[in-house]
Structures are given as structure tokens and as C-alpha cells.
Amino acid sequence: MYVAVKGGEAAIDAAHAALTKKRRGDPAVPDLSLEQIDQQLALAVDRVMLEGSVYDRELAALAVKQARGDLLEAIFLLRAYRTTLPRLAASLPLETGRMAVARRISATFKDLPGGQVLGATFDYTHRLLDFALAAAAPPAGDDGGGDAPAPAAAPDTAAAPPVSPPRVSDLVGRDGLIEPAQPSDPEPAPADLTRQPLRFPAGRDLRLQALARGDEGFLVSLAYSSQRGHGTIHPFAGEIRQGEVAVEIVPEELGFPVTIGTVAVTECEMFGQFTGSQGEPPRFTRGYGLTFGESERKAMAMAIVDRALRSAELGGSTGAPAQDVEFVLPHSDTVEASGFLQHLKLPHYVDFQSELEGLRRMHAGLAAAPPAAADKSDAPDDGTLP
Amino acid sequence: MAPDSGSPDHADRSQWMRTLALADPDWLENRWATLPDRPDFVHVRAPETGLVMVRGRMSGTGDPFNLGEMTMTRCSVRLRGGAVGHGYVRGRSQRHAELAAVFDALMQDPARRDGVAAAVIGPARRRHEQRQRAIAEAAAATRVEFFTLPREHA
Known part of the structure; x- marks a missing residue:
């Protein structure tokens, strides 16, 4: 204290x-x-x-x-x-299927409708320090070279992909080979971490909100632990897409939806280990990641951890850290974690002095006691002296 | 406030409000400065900045969840002897919300609609479409065909 x-x-x-x-x-x-x-x-x-x-x-x-x-x-x-700003509205759910896609890849299909679009990515760079960037700024229009070669003849722009390609999960879902993802009717209002304290059991809505704002490093490590076997989900990166999506609200004085702007988001759908049960054929399961901005690593980690946290409800194993919602959610928030860690810098003088005092008394007692007595003193270390 | 009734088709109004929200505030300011017969207006609701909770859908298509918040500024104006206009824009620019509200009000005036549509809404929409096209073209240039190599049998 x-x-x-x-x-x-x-x-x-x-x-x-x-x-x-x-x-x-x-x-x-x-x-x-x-x-x-x-x-x-x-x-x-x-x-x-x-x-x-x-x-x-x-x-x-x-x-x-x-x-x-x-x-x-x-x-x-x-x-x-x-915390200084009032909450004016909640948006309609983002329709990521209508994203203006700047990047879109799938690790599950080589050829897919809409194609693979790399966008601006660190993938395939050689991770060599680029000293051209250390030199004076290149003239406007020059991208600085680097190890990203200028694109050779722009590949058939005539066959440009549609701006919003179809979802990969819909392709798999057509044949019933992946669990469906349909909204309920009526749609429930999602739980909000910023309004109610975290309670268990936490629904998937609350879990996804916590994961979205959770610490990237923590989630990447958890996802890695799952990949290495601590509650594995055998994930496939079904689809990763980045781009801009419209944000719509329904102002009360208008009663119809209006677009107030766009947000850049990254979305990742992981296809997980398939499950089946009596009466239900086996099919792939889903993990979902959605983030503001270009946050691909975070979106991927979020999708794996989301799927790992669904393990119990899907009849899978439990017990690994990534599957333990009461471990993951309370420890994922960087502000809480770093706050509790850093509170150790606050004055703990009184606590420490009392422990110091206890230690001194024990040492004094040991010095005064005959050696034989000290040998058999394997009593619990409760700070009291004989 | 009671919902406005009898105003132009919701779909049309929703479209021009979207266009105004997506427009660059400096560009809108410039359009305003060059607009003939700028009307007087009063605030029905002074510009106010707050947050919108942005929602997503589980697995992209399922039930909603709260993703995170976004700043938004809103403003409502009444033209002298005219309509009430609303502006809702991403971010914290009070002037952007105010201009969006004024142009929304002007678009509801049958006498002004065509002029404002030609001077502001149309060009703003084309600018937005141009930006979208540039993004799509940049993306298309990075479209890739992967070839899987046959595995070698040793």
C-alpha cells in the first residue's frame, strides 16, 4: 500500500x-x-x-x-x-464488405474473385536498413527508392479489381463449410466496456471491444502461444483487408442514416480448426480481428485470440492462457497494466519499513539463538520470532 | 427536436449530407466565400464536438460490437426565413460542421438547390470520386498473381 x-x-x-x-x-x-x-x-x-x-x-x-x-x-x-468529450451517438455497424480496399490478401485461395492486392506492405521487403532514407530528403515525387522496386509495367490495370471484392468467407460459406455469421433478429445492443465494468462471463461483443483496444504486444504474444500449441486453433489467414469504410449515424432529428466521414480500418478473418457435433457436420470456425488504421499484426493477433477465447463455447479444449477469458481480458489493457506496474514508484515507505523491521528482528533472533535451535527452525516464515 | 418532415427525399438529402461531410473543410470554406447571395443564419445548435462510438460486426457480418470511438462535430443552423440545416462531420472542425449545416439548409430551398448543387455538391462529389479512384488505381497496381510451384520429389 x-x-x-x-x-x-x-x-x-x-x-x-x-x-x-x-x-x-x-x-x-x-x-x-x-x-x-x-x-x-x-x-x-x-x-x-x-x-x-x-x-x-x-x-x-x-x-x-x-x-x-x-x-x-x-x-x-x-x-x-x-473522458472530457461527451458521447453524442453510436454508429451503425461498419459495413466492411463495402470497404474501399487498398490491400486485400488471402492465404487460403491462390485465385480468388477480386484478386490479391498487396497495397503498401512491409511484406517481401528485405528488412535491410535503407540508407537512402538517412540522406537528405529526396525530391517530391521520388519515393526514396529503397528495396521496394518501382512496379514494373503496372499489371493489367484494365482488369482492375472491383473496389469492394467479395468476402473470402462467403466463398467458403456458400458450401456450408464454415460456421455462419449472421446478425440476430433483432440485433442486440452491444455491451460497452467504457460504460460498465468488465464482468464475467463476457460475451463475444465485450471480448472483441477489449481486444480491439488491447495492447498489441500482449495480444501478439498470446496469439503466438496459441500457435505454438498452448490452445492451438490451427488458423488460416482467410482474408486480410485494409481500406476506408464509411461511418454512418442516424441523428435523432433526422431519423435516417447519414455518413459523417470515413475511417481507415484493417480486418482479419482467421479460419480456425473445424468442429462438428451430433447432427452438425464439421466445418471451419471463425476468429475476427478489426482495428482502426493499418494495424495488420494486431488484427491478426486479435483474430487468433478471439477464436481461442471461443474455444469453450465451440466445445474445444480450455485451460491454455489464450483460451482463458478471465486471464486475457483483465490483462490486455495497456493503460491499466502500465498504471498498476508504475504505481510501484509511489511511496511505499510504511509497508517497506515494517517489512524491514520484521527482517531485522528475525536476524537479531537468529544471531541470539544457539546454532542447534537455528537448524530446526523450519517453521513457516511468518515474520514472528521464537 | 422532432424529425423534419416534408423535406426533400431522404435519399437525396442523405447523399448531399454525405458529400458535405466527406468534403475538405478548406475547400468548402472557399466555396462559401465565392457563393453569391450568402444567406444570414443563426445557430439552432451551436457547433459541438464529441464522440461517436464506432461499431463493427462480429466476423464482419454478424451481431454488432463496439470497436472504439471517433471524434465528431455537429451543428444546426436556421437560415433567415428559411430551412433548418444539420451538419455532422468526422473530427473537431467546428467550421466544417457549420458550413455543412448551412449548405444542407440551402439545398432544402428549392430556389437555391440547383445553384448550390452545381457550385458545391457536384464538384465535392467529383473530388471525392477522384480520390477514391486514385486509391483504387494505386491498389490495382499492386495486384498480384501468385503461382504455386510443383513440389519436387527427391
């Missing part, structure tokens, strides 16, 4: 002044603009929007700047800011 302390105002002010100075760095180096962070550190902005759970590129860029590039701190800043 920590205790309240007083004093130190002058030192704290000086520490904050030092932080401001350190954030700015060498004044001879130009100051970073929010536009530069938004445009050139776009994936940092994406992560902060996603885990900070507020889609606003400018706010997220500001948080990255203020946090000196510490993304977890930036996420904390954005979460804190969101």
Missing part, C-alpha cells in the same frame, strides 16, 4: 521543466509538426488511435509528440482526453 506525501513541489516543477526541454531536444533541430507525425509516422498514429480508442489523427499525433514517442504514454494521454 502506498501513502500520501507532501512537499516536493519545486522539484516536481523543475522535473516537468526538464521534461519540456528534453521533449524539444536540440533547438538547432527543427521542431516536428503534427502533420509530419501524421504523415510520416502514420503507423504510430494508428496504434495510438486504436489502443487509445479514439479515431482522431491529429489528437493521436499530438499525443505521440507530447509523449516523446512513447506510444503507451501517448495512448494514456488520448484515453484521458476522451
